[in-house]
Amino acid sequence: MKEFLVVDGYNIIFAWPEFEKHRDNDLEYARHKLVSVLANYHPLSGQKIFVVFDAHQVKHSTERVEKIEGVEVIYTQQGETADTFIESLVGRLFDEGTVYVATSDWAEQGIIFGRGAYRITPGELREQINRLKHDSEKHYTQRSPSEGYLENRLVVGVRSELERIRRKKK
Numbered sequence: 794m795k796e797f798l799v800v801d802g803y804n805i806i807f808a809w810p811e812f813e814k815h816r817d818n819d820l821e822y823a824r825h826k827l828v829s830v831l832a833n834y835h836p837l838s839g840q841k842i843f844v845v846f847d848a849h850q851v852k853h854s855t856e857r858v859e860k861i862e863g864v865e866v867i868y869t870q871q872g873e874t875a876d877t878f879i880e881s882l883v884g885r886l887f888d889e890g891t892v893y894v895a896t897s898d899w900a901e902q903g904i905i906f907g908r909g910a911y912r913i914t915p916g917e918l919r920e921q922i923n924r925l926k927h928d929s930e931k932h933y934t935q936r937s938p939s940e941g942y943l944e945n946r947l948v949v950g951v952r953s954e955l956e957r958i959r960r961k962k963k
Contacts, residue, residue: 795841795890799882799910800918801875802827802846804896808915830922832862837925840893843867843882847875876901883910 806812806823815823848868856870892910895918902912
């Protein structure tokens with residue numbers, strides 16, 4: 794069964810301490826950085842990830858969807874909040890698999906629970922991302938480069954026979 798992660802973008806940006814210095818003067822950078830973090834998390838988690846940003850107060854904005862390194866980035870249209878879009882998205886995804894929504898918005902949580910989704914707090918999402926990143930780095934740094942070679946994974950008898958054939962041809 795598929796797993797989906799729906800992220801309330803600005804909610805996460807305003808909750809995570811690493812975005813604190815960018816909240817007031819450079820939201821574009823903060824959005825880009827969040828998408829980058831989620832793009833790195835995507836292949837480790839195996840989840841299909843959506844990040845939703847409010848554009849409801851931007852005049853004449855239309856809904857815009859971009860796919861960036863496996864993450865679907867959605868900007869809502871004028872008059873539509875991220876919460877409204879997320880509620881609709883959760884309703885569409887529910888039949889396809891398990892849906893997790895990363896938000897700290899209490900009103901949003903009540904609605905997504907009612908639609909059958911699970912809530913992840915911004916802190917829990919941050920912990921999951923950091924844990925998977927750490928586990929991945931640990932896994933790849935513990936292995937020696939030669940561990941990935943095919944010859945090191947062959948049964949001893951097969952390896953010896955292939956070596957004999959290789960030497961015979963010379």
